[in-house]
Amino acid sequence: MTIRPHVFSVTTGAAITLVLAGHVLSANSNDWSPGPASWKGDLTAIAAADWNYDRAEHLLGRAGFSGTPEEIRGLASLTPEEAVRSLVDYEGIPNDHLQVFEHSGFWDESLANFPPSRPAATELAMDQGESMGIRVKPEHVNRHMQPISDRFFYWLRATQLETRRVGYWWAERMLDTDRPLQEKMALFWHGHFATAQNKIRDYRKMLLQIETFERHAAGNFGELLVAVAQDPGMLYYLDAGVNVKGAANENFAREVMELFSMGVGNYTERDVREAARAFTGWNFDNLDFVVNASQHDDGEKTFLGRTGNFDGVDVLDIILEQPVTAEYIAGKLYRFFARDDLPETLQKELGAIFRDNDYELRPLLTAIFLSRDFYSEATYGAHIKGPVEHVIAMLKQLGAEDVPGVPDFNSTTIALGQHLLNPPSVAGWAQGQSWITPAMLQERGNVAFDYLFPNVIAFRDPNFLSRGGDGTVGERLRNGQNFTTAIALEDETAEMTAFNMANRERD
Numbered sequence: 001m002t003i004r005p006h007v008f009s010v011t012t013g014a015a016i017t018l019v020l021a022g023h024v025l026s027a028n029s030n031d032w033s034p035g036p037a038s039w040k041g042d043l044t045a046i047a048a049a050d051w052n053y054d055r056a057e058h059l060l061g062r063a064g065f066s067g068t069p070e071e072i073r074g075l076a077s078l079t080p081e082e083a084v085r086s087l088v089d090y091e092g093i094p095n096d097h098l099q100v101f102e103h104s105g106f107w108d109e110s111l112a113n114f115p116p117s118r119p120a121a122t123e124l125a126m127d128q129g130e131s132m133g134i135r136v137k138p139e140h141v142n143r144h145m146q147p148i149s150d151r152f153f154y155w156l157r158a159t160q161l162e163t164r165r166v167g168y169w170w171a172e173r174m175l176d177t178d179r180p181l182q183e184k185m186a187l188f189w190h191g192h193f194a195t196a197q198n199k200i201r202d203y204r205k206m207l208l209q210i211e212t213f214e215r216h217a218a219g220n221f222g223e224l225l226v227a228v229a230q231d232p233g234m235l236y237y238l239d240a241g242v243n244v245k246g247a248a249n250e251n252f253a254r255e256v257m258e259l260f261s262m263g264v265g266n267y268t269e270r271d272v273r274e275a276a277r278a279f280t281g282w283n284f285d286n287l288d289f290v291v292n293a294s295q296h297d298d299g300e301k302t303f304l305g306r307t308g309n310f311d312g313v314d315v316l317d318i319i320l321e322q323p324v325t326a327e328y329i330a331g332k333l334y335r336f337f338a339r340d341d342l343p344e345t346l347q348k349e350l351g352a353i354f355r356d357n358d359y360e361l362r363p364l365l366t367a368i369f370l371s372r373d374f375y376s377e378a379t380y381g382a383h384i385k386g387p388v389e390h391v392i393a394m395l396k397q398l399g400a401e402d403v404p405g406v407p408d409f410n411s412t413t414i415a416l417g418q419h420l421l422n423p424p425s426v427a428g429w430a431q432g433q434s435w436i437t438p439a440m441l442q443e444r445g446n447v448a449f450d451y452l453f454p455n456v457i458a459f460r461d462p463n464f465l466s467r468g469g470d471g472t473v474g475e476r477l478r479n480g481q482n483f484t485t486a487i488a489l490e491d492e493t494a495e496m497t498a499f500n501m502a503n504r505e506r507d
Contacts, residue, residue, distance in 0.1 A: 031054055032054065032380075033052060033054040033055065034375065034376060034377040034379075034380035034381075035050065035372055035375045035376045035377060035380075036376070036377065037376070037377050037378070039372035039373055039375065039376035039377070040373055040376045040377070040378040040379075041343055041345070041346050041373055042371065042372040042373050042376070043346070043349060043350075043367060043371045043372070043373060044371065044372050045080065045081070045370040045371065045372075046080045046370060046371070046372050046374075046375055047080075048079050048080060050080075050375070051076070051079065051080045051083075052076060053072060053073065053076040055076075055080075055375050056072050056073075056075035056076035056083060057072045057076075058374075058375060058380065059075065059083060059084070059087070059369060059374075060072055060075055060087075060180070061393065062337050062338070062369075062374075062383065063084075063087045063088075063180065063181050063184060063337065063365075063369055064087065064180025064181060064183075064184055065174055065175070065180055065183070065184065065389060065392040065393045065396050066393035066396045066397050067180075067396060067397075068396070068397070068399055080370055081370065084366055084369045084370050085366075087180065087181045087369070088181060088218060088362050088365050088366050088369070089362065090178075090179035090181055090182050090218070093178050093179055094178065095177060095178050095179055097176065097178075098172075098173055098176060098177060099169070099172070101165075101166060101169045101207055103162075104158075104162055104165070106158050106162075107204065108133065109133075110132050110133025110134075111132060111133070111155055112285075112286045114132070114155060114201065114202065115131065115132070115152065118149055118152050118153070121148050121149065121151070121152040122145045122148050122149060125145065125148045126145075131148050131151075132148065132151045132152065132155070133151070134147050134148055134151055136148070155201075156201060159197070159201055159202055159203045160197070161463055162203040163197045163203040163206055163421055164410050164462075164463065165203075166203055166206060166207050166210070166421060167409065167410050167420045167421055168403060168409055168410070170183075170210055170420065171388070171391075171392060171403045171409050171420075172402065172403050174187070174388075174392045175392055175395055175396060175400065175402070175403055176402075181217070181218060181365070182214055182217045182218065183214070183217075184389075185213070185217035185218050185361075186210060186213035186214045186217050187388060187389070188333070188336050189213040189216075189217070189224070189228075190209070190210070190213060190420075190421075190423070190428075191423060191428035191429050191431075192259075192260065192332065192428060193209075193213075193228045193234065193260060194259075194423035194425065194426050194427065194428035194429075195209065195233050195234055195237040195423070195426075196237070196421070196422045196423055196424075197421045197422050198422050199236075199237055200233050200236050200237055202233070202236075204287060205231075205232050205233035205236065205287065206233060206421050208231065208232065208233065208287060209228075209231055209233050209234070212224075212227050212228065212231060215227075217361075218361045218362050218365060219360070219361060219362075220358070220359055220360055220361070221320075221329060221354075221359040221360075221361055222316070222317075222320050222358075222359045225256075225260065225261065225316055225319075225320070226313060226316055228260070229252075229256065229279075229282075229312060229316060230282070230289040231289070232284035232286070232287050232288070232289065234252075235252075235282060235283060235284045235289070236284065237426070238251045238252035238255060238426070239251045239252070240252060240279070240282050240283050240284070241283055243276060243279055243280050243281075243282065244280055244281065244292075244295040245277075245280050245281065245294075245295050245296060245297040246297070248273065248276040248277050248279075248280055248297065249276060250272050250273065250276040252276070252279055252282075253272050253273075253275035253276035253278075253279055253315075254272050254276075255426050256275070256315075256316070256319070257271070257272070257275070257319065259426060259427055259428075261316075261319045261320075261325050261328065261329070262319060262322060262324055262325050262328055263324065263328040266322070266324045266328075267304065270302070271303055271304055274301040274302055274303045274310075275301075275303055275315045277297040277299070277301055278297070278301055278303065278310045278311055278312050278314065278315045279311075279312045279315070280295055280296050280297045281293060281294075281295040281296030281297075282296075282312055283295075291311075296311070298311075303315055303318055304318050304319070304322065306318055320359060323351065323355060324351075326351040326352070326354040326355035326359065327347050327348060327350070327351030327354075328351075329354065330347065330350035330351045330353070330354045330364055331347040331350065331351070333361075333364065333365070333368070334346075334347070334350055334368060335431065335432075336431065337365075337368055337369075337374075337383075338368060338373070338374055338379050338382075338383070339378060339379045339382035339383065340382070340431075340432050341378065341382070346373070350364065350367065350368070353367050384431075384432055384433060384435050384436055385435070386418050386429065386431065386435055387412075387413040387416035387417055387418035387435065388413050388418050388420055390416065390444065391409065391412060391413055391416075391447065391451075394447075394448060394451065395451070398451070398452075404451065404454065406454040406455070406456050406459045407447075407450045407451065407454060407455075407459070408459075408461070408462055410462070411462050412447055412450070415443055415447070416435075416440060416443055416444065416447065417429075417435060417440060418435075
């Protein structure tokens with residue numbers, strides 16, 4: 001993917017107004033027009049007589065990443081039902097102008113079973129005479145281990161840089177798509193089914209997840225749940241490789257209930273243990289899901305009151321049978337698109353809509369986006385954008401044709417508190433007011449200034465920044481110091497530089 005020049009289609013004065021006001025102005029109507037307080041909690045569809053430019057802007061800002069005045073006027077010219085349908089039923093809208101991700105080409109088959117750590121990489125070489133495609137001398141002969149360590153850290157750095165490219169590629173899709181809800185939902189699922197490149201350490205698996213989220217974005221939640229449960233990145237992230245018959249690992253089983261489907265308090269510890277048994281043997285081979293039959297516990301299990309020889313798919317089906325599952329997911333979607341304040345009665349209503357439609361997401365999203373509650377005074381102004389959404393919406397409102405290379409998108413959103421493709425934990429990112437502190441609010445203002453007036457001269461590409469310890473070690477080696485002395489640095493950068501070295505230069 002090529003990052004094209006910094007191009008905005010608005011004047012500087014207008015741009016400043018847009019950023020500072022945070023609101024797109026219309027030549028015809030720019031009134032702030034939330035519905036009356038009585039609309040709060042009312043899922044009745046908004047009437048055509050109550051539809052206007054401001055409410056169309058509100059819809060596009062929540063269901064997508066804001067829009068230009070022209071796009072908002074287009075939505076305002078439709079009926080509310082037509083406007084919502086144009087966003088929710090997006091599959092018939094061509095999106096062929098979006099680029100597919102262009103791989104750099106540095107990955108090869110020898111990296112498919114990448115060791116979990118540098119010591120594991122060198123130990124594998126010592127035990128088997130080969131690691132990551134690099135052969136070392138036979139046993140009982142001095143064997144240089146540094147090439148193994150170099151290969152390990154080469155891949156870590158390479159996949160880190162490629163993941164940054166994936167982040168830019170995805171940001172371009174968010175900005176340029178003609179299906180904004182699809183990308184907004186993919187971003188939601190990335191935070192809901194959270195995995196991180198920092199642990200997975202394979203950009204291909206992260207890219208595969210994004211593609212899965214986009215494919216199932218507003219489809220059927222049950223199908224998405226199975227797809228994620230069988231996703232190589234998720235399986236690695238939640239330790240599927242050590243979940244085997246006779247020694248079940250509960251990590252994935254617990255998270256699939258606690259975070260991905262039901263919420264805390266709706267299952268027992270026995271349910272976790274029994275579900276973990278059902279998922280034994282689930283693993284991956286490179287980018288493919290596999291079931292190792294010899295590692296699967298095919299014995300009888302009792303889970304959420306049901307008994308049988310369940311496997312992982314059976315467990316997921318039983319989870320979907322629980323009324324609380326529909327309510328939990330519906331509630332989380334509501335809080336993402338509408339507001340944090342969700343009365344229990346409204347959550348149950350939304351859960352019933354979701355469950356009655358067999359976990360199809362479109363009817364639920366349509367009900368939310370059409371409801372009077374969505375346009376009520378309580379919902380207006382109640383949404384604090386996450387950093388990625390904030391930056392993309394700002395660029396969209398400014399009429400940017402591409403995500404600029406300066407300032408760097410990844411560095412910008414990280415500074416604001418959201419590292420795309422690296423959520424802080426399996427729980428994803430905290431939402432709402434957690435995005436805002438006095439320092440972060442000031443940083444958002446700085447970001448707006450940096451995009452309007454990019455400092456190209458002072459810009460330092462983060463892809464090419466290095467730690468000072470590397471150069472110091474190299475200089476010491478060139479000056480004749482031995483290996484041990486050369487890596488014995490005293491500052492913080494030395495720790496990372498020394499960590500990149502093999503434990504011993506020779507076996």
